[in-house]
Amino acid sequence: MINLVGEPSPILPVGERGGPAQPLISVRGLLKHFPVKGSGFLKPKKVVHAVDGVDFDILKGETLGVVGESGCGKSTTARLLMQLITPDRGEILFDGESAGETLPLSEYRRQVQMVFQDSYASLNPRLTIEESIAFAPRVHGVPAAKAIARAHDLLHRVGLEPVRFAGRYPHELSGGQRQRVNIARALALEPRLVILDEAVSALDKSVEAQVLNLLLDLKRDFGLTYLFISHDLNVVRFMCERVMVMYLGKVAEIGERDAIFEKTRHPYSSALLASMPKMNPGERTLEPPLSGDPPNPIDPPAGCRFHTRCSFAEDVCRQTLPPLSRISGAQSAACLMAMTNSGHSRAPVQMEA
Amino acid sequence: MSAVTTDIDAPVGVLVAKSPGFWSNVLRRLIRDPVAMIALAIIVILVLIAIFAPYIAPYDPSKGSVIRRLKPIGTPGYIFGTDELGRDMLSRLIHGTRLSLIMGVIPVPIAFIIGSTIGIIAGYAGGIVNTLIMRTIDVFYAFPSVLLAVALSGALGSGLTNALVSLTVVFIPQIARVAESVTTQVRKLDYVDAARASGASAATIIRVHILGNVLGPIFVFATSLISVSMILASGLSFLGLGVRPPDAEWGLMLNTLRTAIYSNPFVAALPGVMIFITSICFNLFSDGLRTAMDVKS
Numbered sequence: 223m224i225n226l227v228g229e230p231s232p233i234l235p236v237g238e239r240g241g242p243a244q245p246l247i248s249v250r251g252l253l254k255h256f257p258v259k260g261s262g263f264l265k266p267k268k269v270v271h272a273v274d275g276v277d278f279d280i281l282k283g284e285t286l287g288v289v290g291e292s293g294c295g296k297s298t299t300a301r302l303l304m305q306l307i308t309p310d311r312g313e314i315l316f317d318g319e320s321a322g323e324t325l326p327l328s329e330y331r332r333q334v335q336m337v338f339q340d341s342y343a344s345l346n347p348r349l350t351i352e353e354s355i356a357f358a359p360r361v362h363g364v365p366a367a368k369a370i371a372r373a374h375d376l377l378h379r380v381g382l383e384p385v386r387f388a389g390r391y392p393h394e395l396s397g398g399q400r401q402r403v404n405i406a407r408a409l410a411l412e413p414r415l416v417i418l419d420e421a422v423s424a425l426d427k428s429v430e431a432q433v434l435n436l437l438l439d440l441k442r443d444f445g446l447t448y449l450f451i452s453h454d455l456n457v458v459r460f461m462c463e464r465v466m467v468m469y470l471g472k473v474a475e476i477g478e479r480d481a482i483f484e485k486t487r488h489p490y491s492s493a494l495l496a497s498m499p500k501m502n503p504g505e506r507t508l509e510p511p512l513s514g515d516p517p518n519p520i521d522p523p524a525g526c527r528f529h530t531r532c533s534f535a536e537d538v539c540r541q542t543l544p545p546l547s548r549i550s551g552a553q554s555a556a557c558l559m560a561m562t563n564s565g566h567s568r569a570p571v572q573m574e575a
Numbered sequence: 576m577s578a579v580t581t582d583i584d585a586p587v588g589v590l591v592a593k594s595p596g597f598w599s600n601v602l603r604r605l606i607r608d609p610v611a612m613i614a615l616a617i618i619v620i621l622v623l624i625a626i627f628a629p630y631i632a633p634y635d636p637s638k639g640s641v642i643r644r645l646k647p648i649g650t651p652g653y654i655f656g657t658d659e660l661g662r663d664m665l666s667r668l669i670h671g672t673r674l675s676l677i678m679g680v681i682p683v684p685i686a687f688i689i690g691s692t693i694g695i696i697a698g699y700a701g702g703i704v705n706t707l708i709m710r711t712i713d714v715f716y717a718f719p720s721v722l723l724a725v726a727l728s729g730a731l732g733s734g735l736t737n738a739l740v741s742l743t744v745v746f747i748p749q750i751a752r753v754a755e756s757v758t759t760q761v762r763k764l765d766y767v768d769a770a771r772a773s774g775a776s777a778a779t780i781i782r783v784h785i786l787g788n789v790l791g792p793i794f795v796f797a798t799s800l801i802s803v804s805m806i807l808a809s810g811l812s813f814l815g816l817g818v819r820p821p822d823a824e825w826g827l828m829l830n831t832l833r834t835a836i837y838s839n840p841f842v843a844a845l846p847g848v849m850i851f852i853t854s855i856c857f858n859l860f861s862d863g864l865r866t867a868m869d870v871k872s
Contacts, residue, residue, distance in 0.1 A: 301768075304768075304772050305772075306768050306771060306772060327774070328774045331772060331773065331774040332774065334772075335772060335773070336768075336769065336772055338765040338768070338769065340765055343764045343765040343766065344764075344765035344766050344768075344769055345766055346766045346770075346783075346784050346787070346788070347597070347788065348596075348597055348787035348788055349783075349784075349787075350594070354766075357770065357773065357775070357783065358770075358773035358774070358775070361773055361774055361775040361776075361779060362773075362774065389594055390594045391594050391596075391597070394594060404769075407769065408769075411773060
C-alpha cells in the first residue's frame with residue numbers, strides 16, 4: 223500500500239476491520255425504480271424497474287466483472303454503489319458496516335471511487351489536470367501543496383509525466399491520456415474499491431490494452447478491489463476473477479470466471495457467451511443466439527424475467543420468479559433449470575427420503 | 576519503479592508547464608475579431624465622452640436662447656444645430672451620454688448577479704426547488720419586457736433610481752432562465768458526479784465546477800441585454816418615466832424634439848442615432864464574445 227499521509231494509525235483503517243474473509247462490499251436487496259416522466263398525474267404511475275432487488279458481494283482484492291445488455295441496470299448499480307443516487311430499498315455493507323449509517327457517508331466516499339466511460343465529460347474543462355486530481359484531497363482537508371504533490375505522484379504512476387501534463391487542460395489530451403487522468407483522480411483519495419463503469423470501452427484497442435495493464439498494475443500496487451462494468455466479454459475474462467451477469471435489473475448468474483465462461487447454468491449467460499466474436503473462423507456462430515430486444519423495464523414480464531426470449535421456457539417459468547440460488551461454491555444462478563425440484567422438466571430432481 | 580513505494584518519487588515542486596487558460600484563449604480570439612474590436616473601441620470612446628463631458632462640450636447643455644431655436648445641422652458654431660429651446664445639440668448629446676450609459680449599463684450587472692444566483696441555485700438543486708423557483712420566474716417572464724418596465728416604473732413613480740430598479744427587475748427573470756438552463760446541462764456531466772462522489776459539498780461543487788462553466792454563456796447573454804436596456808431606458812425617458820427635464824438623456828431628448836420632426840427632422844433624429852450606435856456596438860461586442868467563447872480548443 224502506498225502511504226502518502228504519514229504514520230500508520232493505531233486503529234485499523236476502514237476496509238481492513240472485518241479481516242480478509244469479510245466481503246469488501248455486500249449488497250442486499252438493492253432496488254431502484256425511476257418514475258416515468260409524465261405518468262402519475264391523472265394516469266397510473268409508471269416506474270422503470272432499473273435495478274430490481276440485487277444481491278451480490280465483492281470480495282477483498284478481487285475484480286468483479288458485470289456484464290449484460292444495455293439497459294440491464296449495470297450503470298444504475300454502479301451509481302447506487304457510489305451513492306450518487308439513493309436506493310429505494312436495500313442495504314450496502316462496506317466491510318460489514320452499513321454505508322450511510324454506522325459508516326458515515328463521507329468516510330464511505332473516501333473508500334469507493336469511480337471512473338466513468340466518457341473521459342472528456344468526466345473532467346472539468348476549466349481545470350488543469352493537477353487541479354482536477356487534487357480537488358478531492360482538498361475537499362477532505364489535505365493542504366493545497368500536499369494535494370498537488372499527490373496529484374503529481376499519481377500522474378507519474380499512471381504514466382503521464384507531471385512536468386509535461388500537470389498544467390494542461392483536458393482538451394489538450396488524447397482519450398487514453400484523459401482516462402489515465404480519470405484513474406489518477408479516482409485514486410487520489412486512496413480508495414479501497416474503484417468502480418470502472420465501461421472505463422475502457424471508448425478507447426481504441428491498443429490504448430485499451432495499455433490502460434487495462436495499467437489497471438492491473440495499480441490494483442497490485444495499491445491493493446485495490448475493482449467492480450469492472452463492461453460489455454466486452456473478452457476484456458472481462460482477462461480482467462476479472464468473478465463475473466456477474468445482469469438481465470433486466472436482476473442478477474441472472476454470478477460466479478467465478480471459469481465457472482461462468484466454461485459451464486454456465488443460465489440460458490441468458492450462454493446466449494451472451496455465444497455472441498462473443500470468435501477468433502477461429504470454424505467456430506463462427508451462424509445463427510444469432512438470442513433474438514429480439516429485452517422486454518420494457520417499465521413493465522417487466524411476470525415470472526422469470528428471461529422467459530420471453532428463452533428457448534427452454536415452460537409454463538412454470540411464466541409463473542415463478544427464480545431466486546438466485548447457489549449451484550456450487552463457485553456459482554449461483556437464477557434459473558429454474560438449475561434449481562432442484564423447481565418444477566421445470568430439465569431441473570434436477572431429488573427424491574424425498 | 577518498485578511495486579511498493581512509501582515516498583513520493585515524482586518530481587515535486589518543479590516548474591510545471593502551464594497551458595494558457597480558457598479566458599486567455601478567449602481574449603486572444605477576441606482581439607483578432609476586427610468587428611468586436613471596433614465596437615469595443617466605440618464603447619470606450621463613449622465612456623470617455625461620458626466621463627469628460629463637461630470638458631468636451633462646447634456649451635452649457637441646459638442654457639438655451641430663444642433666438643437660436645431649431646437651427647439646422649451645420650450652423651456655424653452649432654455643428655449639430657440646436658433644439659427646441661435653443662440649446663446646443665452637440666453639448667446635449669455629449670452630456671446625454673452620461674445618463675444614457677448609466678441607465679443602459681447599470682441594470683445589467685445587477686440583474687446578472689441576482690439572476691445568475693437564482694438560476695444557478697434552481698438549476699443545481701433541480702426537482703421541486705427548481706420547479707418552484709422557475710415557475711415564479713415565469714410569472715414575470717410572461718409579461719413583454721417593455722410592458723413590465725413601463726408598468727413597474729409607472730407604479731414606482733418617475734425618476735432615475737426607479738427606472739433603474741424597474742429595468743433590473745425586468746432583466747432578472749431573463750438572466751435566471753438562461754442561468755438555469757446552462758446549469759441544468761452542466762450538472763448532468765460526469766465531472767459533477769465525480770465531484771459529488773468525492774464528498775464535496777454543494778457549495779464547493781458550485782464554486783469550483785459549476786461557476787467556471789456556466790458564467791461564460793450567462794455573461795454573453797447579459798452583454799446582449801445592455802443594448803435592450805439602453806432602448807428600454809430611452810423608452811422610459813421618452814414616456815416621462817425616467818429622467819426628467821432639463822437633464823440631458825437621449826430618450827428624453829427624442830421626446831422633447833418630436834415636435835420638431837417636420838421642421839427639422841435631422842436634428843430631431845440625432846438622439847435616436849446615438850441610441851442606435853451605442854446599442855449596436857454592445858450587440859456586436861457580445862456577438863464577438865460569443866464567437867470567441869464558442870470555439871473548442
